[in-house]
Structures are given as C-alpha cells and as structure tokens.
Amino acid sequence: MRLHNKLFLFFLILFFLGTSATAQADETVPFLHLIDGDSILVEYEGHSQAVRLIGVDAPEWGQEYGTQAKSFALKFCYGKNLRLEFDRTRRDRHGRLLAYVYSGTSMLNEELVRAGLALAERYEPNTRHQPRLEQAQDEAKRKRMGFWLRGGLEQTPAQWRKTHPRKGGNSPLRQ
Template identity: 55%
Template sequence: MHHRNTLFPRLFVLAIFCVCLGAGLLPACAPAADDTARLVKVLDGDSFRVTYRGSTLEVRLIGVDAPEYRQEYSRKARDFTRDFCQGKGLRLEFDKDPRDRYGRTLAYVYADGVMLNEALVRAGLAVPLVVKPNVRHAERIRQAEAEARQARRGFWSKGGLDMTPAQWRRSHPRK
C-alpha cells in the first residue's frame, strides 16, 4: 500500500520535469547531439561533404574561392582540404546566411582550433571572396592572403593565378 502512495507523486514530478526539459525550460543534462562534423568526401578546395548531426551536408567554405576543377592549383587545394579534414572532428561555425543559392551549407570550418578557410588562403591555395552578409572573418582571411603573397606560398610563388576562380568559371561554363 505504501508503494502505491509514493509512485504517483514520483511519476508526476518526472512528467513535469520531462515537459519542462522538452519545452527548453530546463538545461539538458547531456550535451546535444554530436556537434562534430566528419569528412565524407572532398569535392574541391572549398567544398566537401560531411556528416553532421545525423545528416550529410555539402559545405561551402565562407570567404574563400579555391581554383576550379582542371584549373591550375585545383588538385593542391583539394588535397590540402582533404589532408586538413581527414580523420578529424570538425567544428562548423555559421555566419548570417546559412546556405548559398545552391543549397550548400556555408561555414567556417575548424580542426584542432585552426580555421580551414584561413589556412587555405594562407597556403596560397585560395583567394578571399567576400559575399555579404557573411563577413565575420573577412579581414582575417584578407590578412592571410597578404601573408601568403609576401611569403610567395602556393600560386603566389609565380605571382598568382592566371585567372581567378570566378574568371575560370565564366570562361569554362559547365555543360
């Protein structure tokens, strides 16, 4: 008899707790679903697929433009991105616009506390690309380009690319 008298109040308190937790009125005890992204496939220097929160996303790096497929330095940029991301937990940082016009997720991507977007430009394998309103780290990326130019890294060893990736896309339309 005593068991029945204490069971109902305990269930009632548990139910109230669950309702408050589900409504966001109480902090979750356990961390949210895994916020670490994992590389699935590199598409080119500035875009790739990851698994993130149980889904596969195509990510486009914010603030950078890497050489296009069959353009000079495209393989080096792709390989740099692959080596940077492979086998590591990636942290995605979002800016104001979460997606581009193609539906890709726009992000700054970090591994071991280092931002890929900035590292790619610093290595001389991508150029800054400012697309408003996603400009949170534009100055930081611009500084990385100045450093790459001065140190003559990547394509800056020969004075830059023959064509920017944007010029390449315009002169080599996809069929």
C-alpha cells in the same frame, strides 16, 4: 503596463534571444568526402550535406593549383570530426551549408588562403572573419606561397568557371 504583461514581454524577448543564439551555434560533424578545394561533404543532422567554405574561392578542378588546393583540404579534413562555425546566413541558394571549418583551433578557410591555394573573397553578409582571411592572403603574397610564387593565378576561379562551364550548366556546388 501591468507586471503580468511586463513579465510576459521579458520572457518572450529571452526566448527569441535564445533561439537566435542557438541558430548560430557551432556544430561538430564527421568529414565524409571532399568536393573540391573550398567545398566538403559532412554528416549533418543525419544526412550527407555539402559545406561551402565562407570567404574563400579556391581554384577549380582542371585549373592551375586546383589539385593542390583539393589535396591540401583533404589532408586537413581526412578522418576528422570538424567544427562548423556559421555566420549570418547558414545556407546559400543551392542549399549548401556556409561555414568556417575548423580542426582543433585551425580554420581550413584561413589555412587555404595562407598557403596560397585560395583567394580571400568577400561574400556578404557572411564577413565575420574577412579581415583575418585578408591578412592571411597578404601574408601568402608576401611569403610567395602557392600560386603567389608566380604573382597569382592566370584567372581567378570565378573567371575560370565562366570560361569553362560544366556540361549541363553551372554546378549547384559553386557559390
């Protein structure tokens, strides 16, 4: 292979490595609104955009602890610029951003689980912080935080959604 071709190949590889790193870069965004305990609305690239928290499933509106999960998330996010950390897949099938959400060094996903207000749930392929979320859940169980005070939820949020379908079908805001 000639030097010219080797240099071209080298720069081509660098270009693709650079764009793939950029695709996974964190974004800082203003908080706009809370959808529920595990979904928020932010301003992203000039538009309001739903963000689904990776690795957690919080009780739904109307489900036990649903109001507490929503209040906790609102207190965490209100009036702040939040940092979104993306994992392997940036969007779900509904077009929502999938992210770990930070205020300073605190991760909302983890703090919800640690407070006993969300379950740690594995959603492939976005599992970068799964051990951290599972450790927070073990801690919440051990300390009997939130719904772990009563040994857990009567139904998981996924089970609750199946028995309480929304009018007009499933919401596109659910994972």
